[in-house]
Amino acid sequence: MSAKPPTTTKDQLPLDQEAATMLADRGGATLSTSSRAGPRYDPGGRISLNADDSDDDDSGNETCDPAMRPTLATRLRAAIVRFFHEIGFLNMVKAPFDVRILLVQHFSRVFAFGTSTLIMTLYFNALGFPKTVTGLLETGALMGDLVISFVLSMFADTVGRRRIIRLSCLLMCASGVVFALSDNVYVLLVTCILGIVSPSGSEVGPFRAIEESTIAHLTPVSSRADVYSWYALIGRFGMALGTMFCGTLVQALQEKYEWSNIRAYKFAFIFYALMAFIMFIGSFMLSDECELELVRQRKIRNQEREAESVENSITERQEESNESVELLVDNTEEPEELSRRADDLENEQPKKRRGIREYLPKLTVDALKTLAILVPLIFLDSFGGGLAGNGWIAFYFKDRFGVKEGTLGRMFFFANLIAMGSALVSAAIARHIGLVQTMLVAHVPSSIALGLIPSAATFGLGRVLFFIRAGTHMMDQAPRQAFISSIVSKDERTNIMAIVSVVRTLSNSAGPTITGTFAGQGRIWISFVLAMSVKLMYDFGVMSFFLRRGVVRARS
Structure with missing residues (x-):
């Protein structure tokens, strides 16, 4: 007579068991799990997540009753549950409410960034600015973002993360309004420096550092990589819709309503400001749990x-x-x-003075050692990205092949969809081969495809290379952020993320000026080749400092 197994509630079950139990209850079967993965079905009708478990001879289920076998629908439901677990969807759905609000905020922001990225370089060119001036304006935007991101991110944990997010939304909204109302080069330069606008398609402002740090302390370590993957996935989807929407809108205004290029671009910046204001309203839905303890x-x-x-x-x-x-x-x-x-006693008040040192972050020696390795590597990768940003890629295709804005918008849309698919599977790949290996496997082909874009003789071939670049470009984002968050402490995570973001923006800001200089000389292809070389140096550095030193199976 076998002993009765202990009763386990659904709240105590792991994610796989809980999901499979739910579906098994619907299908009339009971759950059987172990440490190995893979769905199978016992003769007694039990659903198992194991692929290679053998039947227990002592269980009394040696004979198979065909009537008790699970139906095809039950098998399909279990396979669907397994699939959603592998892509991290179940962990994302089970995330706290604040995390889901941050994901919506992230989508809205990158949607707005997609509109500015597609048309910013084209807007400056339509205003008649020299290409070197265009590069300087975009560099000013990134340098201004460097200062703003650094100051606001470093004080976020002490002043309040939600307050910093709201202030950044207002700066973003003001930038869109000024771009829509003015075409003076000096006014635009001041706006680029003091405002928040993305000229290259990358994240600008303190949003990303604050959001990633908040997600890290609101989600458990076991599901953090999955949430980061969906964070990157939703971001790429927002960027895809933003670029396609902007390109379609601008082309429709030009062809159907006979608007000039400048007028259509200004209208797109009004939409940019509107999205920022919607983000400002949505930030009030965040709770106190977003603030650091x-x-x-x-x-x-x-x-x-x-x-x-x-x-x-x-x-x-x-x-x-x-x-x-x-x-x-x-x-x-x-x-x-x-x-x-x-009178002296009545006028006497307790004196309380708080110095600025109380608000400044305090980093440990281990955190400084981590930064000493991360900063040079992030600098190389972001510098290469700044040399061939999405704005200059759009300019290259329009200048060389005469591609219209609507076609460019659709091209960036499909490229971002491809990036979404790669980001979706990056967490699953990282669980099997490791975070660092996933970063290297994805980043190397992406860098090579970027450098080969100018060698394409036709727009079709260039578009294929661009799609290959998009398909591997985002696969290393979620594993890299999960890796960084796993090697620093909770109290230092926001500060480390802020410093990494500042370094990323600083190195990225030098790229547009260099690319603008080469574009003015008719040799923009040099920027693409240089970007490939610098990014491959980053890959070699990651392999040397992390992979070869034993940080191989680091998981989030």
């Missing part, structure tokens, strides 16, 4: 300190009042002196 603890300590100060002040006043009454009875002091002492 240190912020909540500091708020509690401040409230306790203020209550204690008030209580001490009341006690001191009562004691002084009792002393004054005794002095009046003894008639040892004059009334004028007693009045002066009472």
Whole structure:
């Protein structure tokens, strides 16, 4: 007689078991799981997630009853559950409400960035600015974002993450309004420096560092890579829709309503400002859980300190009042002196001064060592990306092959869809081969395809190379962010992410000026080849510092 197995509630089941139990209940079967993966079905009708378990001879299920076998629908439902688990969809759905709000915010932001990325270089060219001036304006936008991102991100955990997000949304909204109303080069330069606008298709502003750090402390380690993958996936989908929407809108305004290029571009920037304002409204849905625990603890300590100060002040006043009454009875002091002492006591207030050092981050020695390795590598990768940003890629195809904005928008849309698919499977690949290996496998072919785009003799061949680049470009994003978040502590995560973001923007900002100079000389192909070379150096650095030093199976 076999012992009865212990009862397990659904809340105690792992993700695979919980999902399979739900579907098994619907199909009239019971769950059987073990540590190995792969769906199978026992003769007794049990659904198992194991592919290679053998039947238990002692279980009494040696004979197979055909009536008890699971139906095709049950098998299909189990396969669907397995698929959604592999792509991380179940972990994303089970994420906290704040994480889902951040994903919606991320989608809205990159949708707006997609509109500015497609037309910003074309807008400056339509205004008659020299290509070198266009490069300087885009460099100014990235350099201004460097300062703004650094300052706002470093103070986010102490001032409040939600406050920084709202302020950044307002800066983004103001940038779109100025771009829509002015075509003066100096006004646009100031707006590029002080505002938030993306000229290259990359993330700008403090949003990404704050969101990634918040997601990291709201999600468990076991599901963090999956959430990051969907974060990147949703971002690419928003970028895809933004570029296609902008290209279609601009071409329709030009062809159907006979608007000029400049007028159509300005209308797109109005939409950019509108999306930023919608993000500002949506940020009020975030709860206190988004704030770092240190912020909540500091708020509690401040409230306790203020209550204690008030209580001490009341006690001191009562004691002084009792002393004054005794002095009046003894008639040892004059009334004028007693009045002066009472006024001094009333005007005396507890002094509380908070220096700026309390808001500054404190990094440990281990965090500084991690930065010493990450900063040079991120610098190389982002510098290569700045040399061949999406804005200059769109300019290259339009300048060489005469491609219209609508075609460019659709091309970027499908490229981002391909990037979405690659980002979707990146977490599953990382679970099987490791985070660092996934970064290398994806990044090397992406760099090579980018460098070969100028060698294409036709627009069709160039578009194929661009799609190959898009298909592998995003596969290393989620594993890289999960890897970085896994090697730093929770209290330092936002600061590390902010520094990495600043380094990324700093190195990326030098690219447009160099590319603009080469484009003005008719040799823009040099920028693409240089971008490929620098990115391959990044791959060699990752392999040397992380892969060969034993950080092989690091998982988030």
